[in-house]
Amino acid sequence: MKKKGEAKPQDFLLEIGCEELPADYLPTALGLDDPPTPTGLVFSANRVLSECGIKRGNIRCFGTPRRLVLTVEAVAPDVRREEKGPPEQVAFDAQGKPTRAAEAFAQRHGLKVSQLILKETPKGKGVFAEYSVPVTEVLSQAIPAIIGGIAFPKTMKWDSSGVRFARPIRWLVALYGPQVVPAKFGFIQTGRVSQGTRRSGAKAISVPSASAYLEVLEKAGITFQEGVTMSPPGPGSAFSYDQSRGSKRKEKRKDLLKQLTAKAQALKGRLQDQNTEEFEWLLNTVTFLAEHPVVESGSFLKEYLDLPAEVLATSMAKHLKLFSIREKNSEKLLPNFLAVLEGKPTNPAVVMANVERIIEARFTDARFFYREDTKTELEAKVSQLNSVVFHEKLGTVGQRIPRIERLIGVIGKGINLPPEAIHSAVRAARLCKADLVTQMVREFPTLQGLIGSRYAAHDAEPDAVVKAIREHYAPRTAKDPVPSTMPGALVSLADRLDALIGYFGVGLKPTGSYDQYGLRRQAIGLVRILVEPPKGVSFAGLSIDRLFDEGIQSWGSILTAEAAGLKKDLHSFLRERFEWWSFAQNGVGRELIEAVLESDADDLSGAWERLNVLRELWGDRSGKEELIKAAKVAERTSRIVKSVKGTNGFGSVDPNAFKEAIEKQLWDLFEELSPVLKEQVKQRRYREAVKTYSSLYPQIHQFFETVFVMDEDQNVRRNRLAMMREIHQSLAAGFADLSKLPLTGVEPSLSSHS
Amino acid sequence: MGRRTPFLMKTKKVATFQELIMRLEKFWAGQGCVIAQPYDMEMGAGTFHPFTFFKALGPEPWKVAFVQPSRRPTDGRYAQNPLRAQRYYQYQVILKPSPGDVLDLYLNSLRTLGIDLKAHDLRFVQDDWESPTLGAWGLGWEVWLDGLEVTQFTYFQQVGGIDLEHVSAEITYGLERIAMFLQGKLDLYAIQWNEDLTYGDLHKKEEIEGSAYNFEHADTQLQRRYFEEAFAQSKKLLNEGLLLPAYEQLLKTSHAFNLLDARGAVSANERPTLIAGVRNLAKRCAERYIGKDEEKRRS
Known part of the structure; x- marks a missing residue:
């Protein structure tokens, strides 16, 4: 064996120098998604280095628009082979x-x-x-594999070497300690020479060693966003955001947000709501669109403030990656904006004055659209929806409107609303898609719904209709609030139901991770509206099954799936979303969710209410004792009933067929409690119902201690099973099948109620 | 908009619109480009020029630069928008194979126009370019100068449905926008074409009339007939092996489609079908050009 053990581990650096990478690609490449997609730089490096048997410390990564950087700490100088x-x-x-x-x-x-x-x-x-x-030899081989192992949404060729990357690679720096690691990717050879920013004329920067890289480049004005860190392989190995050795993380994105917030305050305003996907996208974009970001403010003419604030804000964000500024205590815009520039120009005021002209040209365009669109009323645009394809297999958007209106009627009836109460919802349903044919929505597709509501207000539609049009796409994401008004909620529910039935009905349901039409999101939205209804509305008692029936009928011959199977698919799809949402919301145990759904999965709003009671009881000390007793009653009665296979039911209980005194006593007690229990369940006083039910526990316990249910006499046996079934169902049918709860090893005390 | 002062530029000598073109011609001629002339038919972009579409195919090196008047009927704004028009000029450069320093070359070309890059904010913003009618796509950027898109830069990956092994760089300058910048004009019609005449003097009336024609007067039945006849003609010519004439008929279908679109006469239902039809012609033209269809026939 060659002895080289004395040499110390050193850091390894790889800088992939590129022409400007798409800003949208960098968060994923750096593993900054939550949870990280395993396609980025660190994951590729981890894979390759592990396969090569390289001993190492943490892998860290950094990015700018023109570079992806990998540092591996404490890389052992030799690789054992x-x-x-x-x-x-x-x-x-x-x-x-x-x-x-x-x-x-x-x-x-x-x-x-x-x-x-x-x-x-x-x-x-x-x-x-x-x-x-020597590790340098191994790294030479590893470098092209690491680079080639990074996945991007789209890749390209730029020369005849045939290698692919997100954009052309123009230089590579690879250092082990102070030493260049020779390697090649396509036609590009590694070296120690990096480049400064374009503003600096991309001047050559010689990097003395791997560990000096960040400092040298930062001195040249380049700021980095750090990505995910991967700790060394072994037990407890994981990726994280805070394992970097000693030095502080490079948080360009946070630093920028701080600067932006301060500048907005200086203008006596604030940034828009930061908890939205739009804001996150914008902040990511500006972070990864400049190597040396500089925040500057500008203003536009006040006269443009008469356009909808969202149009102005979206135009600034989407077209020019500018931050709009809101008044401190309202949603109104100030006529100011913030721009993140690449480096400090000789005179920033010149640049900002130019940016101002461009956004005003954009606003002029928006005004042109507004004027064109409002030449006719929304009502007049509804008929044009007949030429807007919803999906090639599912006809047009126009054809959806009457179906959505009809579903709204069914929902209204289902929750006992008087017909006049749903007028606004039906009107909103008629108009809600009309903005799809406007120029404004063609220009700003993300503003669908909102634009429609603006135009509805312009047409002097009632306020309730305007609001419903605005919120009928809500919730768009898991973070997004649900509709706040009854008409909005009704239109949103009906819209989603109609879409789900249609897609499922022609076999376009999501498979695995592939959900092209966003149906999971649609369904989660549907579940959320049912369980978080607007003020003064309850969807408890609403049968989804009935809605499916009506919806399927309305779709008619367009659907290819057979109705019963289709309904089954839709039910289980919604049930899964309900389970997922319940679990995601409160970390409710699967068993509790299953317990309430076992009793009724058709009325999801009711199921949610029951789940909340069950969850409270389960988490509550005194409540839990009673719950466990009740659950034991359910468990024992259900277990014995389930153990009998192949019977056609047990008929009803015959009080004269009891053999033992104890079973008669149990039945008498149940007969006495039963009407109370029924009333409590009916009035949704579930806590009390559980308490009532739990008082059966001592009798049940004693019953199973003394009575052998499976008596030789068939009638005695049947009668006992019938009683067990009856007792089990008395709570399971209306509240929850408590036998599903995790009760292994739990025995309640017998004292308190006996 | 009384408050507004014009675009502010730091330039050595302010170039007129025609001077701008001459400087680009000189710069790219110096890089070994053929200085070609505009194609004499209506087209949406310089990409449709046969010197782009066909020459991007195959392994032969090719460097060309030319002005291409471009028509986008839906972009008509009756001369009311300071930046958008239904007819404008592109300056098109194709470099095949794309040189390693192609972005530096491009930046140098901006400097020759008199743009002081130190004084402005220059960005390369992701742009995944695609022409569904030409069966072409590429990756690159919109180039922003102080937020104004002045150039589209694309590395072609596919043209006429054919994957390219020899990648061309396509640089498309928005001449009007660069001129506005250079001359400090707020409105494209105020650009000095030469010392005496403005862009508006030459084109404003035409733009207003063009918008009215595109949006209000273009006879949709007639355009539909043009579309169908040119389409049939192109197919026929392809079968007869007349490549460029077939391609020219394709250009006619493309323009008729754009006019129908501006008139709102293309329904969402038929849009994909019509586009796919034109794309299919483009593919057949491309295959014929590189002799792939011959191979197909022989095998």
Whole structure:
């Protein structure tokens, strides 16, 4: 073996120098998604380095628009390798002396025969050579694999080498300690020379060593956003955001947000709501659109403030990556904005004055659209929806409108609303998609709904209709609030139901992680509206099954799926979303969710209410004792009933068929409690119902201690099973099947109620 | 908009619109480009010029630069928008293979126009370019100068449905926008074409009339007939092996489609079908150009 053990581990650096990478690609490449997508730089490096057997510390990564940077801390100078030589009987002769073959094999690795090792293999013993390879040699091979292992949404070729990347790679820096690691990716050779910013004329920067890289580049005015860190392999190995050794993380994005917030305050305003996808996108974009970001403010003419604030804000954000500024205590815009520039221009005021002209040209365009769009009323645009394709298999958006209106009627009836109460919802349903044919929505697709509501207000539609149009796409994301008004909630529900039925009905349901039409999000939205209804509305008692029936009927012959199977699919899809949402919201145990859904999964609003009671009882000390007793009653009665297979039910209980006194007592007690229980369940006083039910526990306990249910006499047996079923169902049918709760090893005390 | 002062530029000598073109011609001629002339048919962009579409195919090196008047009927604004028009000028450069320093070349070309890059905010903003009618796509950027898109830069990956092994860089300058910047004008019609005449003197009336024609007067039945006849003609010519004439008929279908679109006469239902039809012609033209269709026939 070569002895090189004395050399110390050193850092490894790889800088991939590119033409400007798409800002949208960088968060993923740096593992900054939540949870990180395993396609980025650190993941590729981890994979390759592990395969090569390189011993290392943390892997960190950094990004700017023109570079992806990898640093690996404390990389061992040698990599242990092992090679299999000849089998034992070939390597040694009958006397146990090494053969020519063994000598040649040892020589090839610079070893003596005595340094070879004998090891057991599946094919018998064999001779092995163990040796070290300098890590730089291994890294030379690893570098192209690491670069090639990063996945991007789209990649390209730029020369005839055929290699692909998100944008052309123009230089590579690869250093192990102070030493260049020679490697090639396509036609690009590694070296130690990096580039400064374009503003600096992209001047050459020589990097003395791997550990000096960040400092040298920062001195040249380049700021980095750090990505995810991967700790060394081994137990507890993981990616995280705070494992970097000693030095502070490079948080360009946070630093920028701080600067932006301060500038907005200086203008006596504030940034828009930061908890939105739009804001996150904008902040990411500006972070990854400048190597040396500089925040500057500008203003536009006040006269443009008569356009909808969202149009102005979206135009600034989408078209020019500018931050709009709101008044401190309202949603109104100030006629100011913030821009993040690449480096400090000689005179920033010149640049900002130019930016101002461009946004005003954009606003002029928006005003042109507004004027064109409002030449006719929304009502007049409804008929144009007949030429807007919803999906090639599902007809047009125009055809959806009457179906949505009809579903709204069914929902209204289902929750006992008087017909006049749904007028606004029906009107909103008629108009809610009309903005799809406006120029404004064509220009700003994300503003659909909002634009429609603006135009509805312009047409002097009632306020309730305006609001409903505005909120009928809500919630768009899991963070987004649900509709705040009854008409808005009704239109949103009906819209989602109609879409789900349609897509499922022609076989376009999501598979695996592929959900092209966002149906999971649609369904979660539907569930959320049911469980978080607007003020003064309750969807409890609303049968989804009935809505499916009506919806399927309205779709008619367009659907290809058979109705019963389709309904089953839709039910289980919604049920899964309900389970997911319940779990995601309160971390409610799966068993509790299953318990309430087992009793009724058709009325999801009611299920939510029951789940909340169950969750409270489960988390509450005194409540839990009663709950456990009740659950034991449910468990024992259900277990015995389920153990009997192949019967056609047990008929009803015959009080004269009881054999033992204890079973008669149990039945009498149940008969006494039953009407109370029924009333409590009916009035949704579930806590009390559980308490009532739990008082059966001592009797049930005693019953199972003394009575053998499976009596030889068939009628006695049947009668006992009938009683068990009745008792089980009395709570399971209306509240929750408590036998689903995790009760292993739990025994309640018998004292309190006996 | 009384408050507004014009675009502010730091330039050595302010170039007129025609001077701007001459400087670009000189710069790219110096880089070994053929200085070609505009194609004499209506087209949406310089990409449609046969010197782009066909020359991007195959392995032969190719460097060309030319002005291409471009028509986008839906962009008509009756000369009311300071930046958008239904007819404007592109300056198109194709470099195949794309040189390693192509972005530096481009930046140098901006400097020759008199733009002081130190005084302005220059950005390369992701732009995944695609022409569904030409079966072409590429990756690159919109180039922003102080937020104004002045150039589209694309590395072609596919043209006429054919994957390119020899990647061209396409640089498309928005001449009007650069001129506005250079001359400090707020409105494209105020650009000095030469010392005496403005862009508006030459084109404003035409723009207003053009917008009215595109949006209000273009006879949709007639355009539909043009579309269909040119389409049939192109197919026929392809079968007869007349490549460029077939491609020219394709250009006619493309323009008729754009006019129908501006008139709102293309329904969402038929849009993909019509586009796919034109794309299919483009693919057949491209295949014929590189002789792939011959191979197909022989095999």
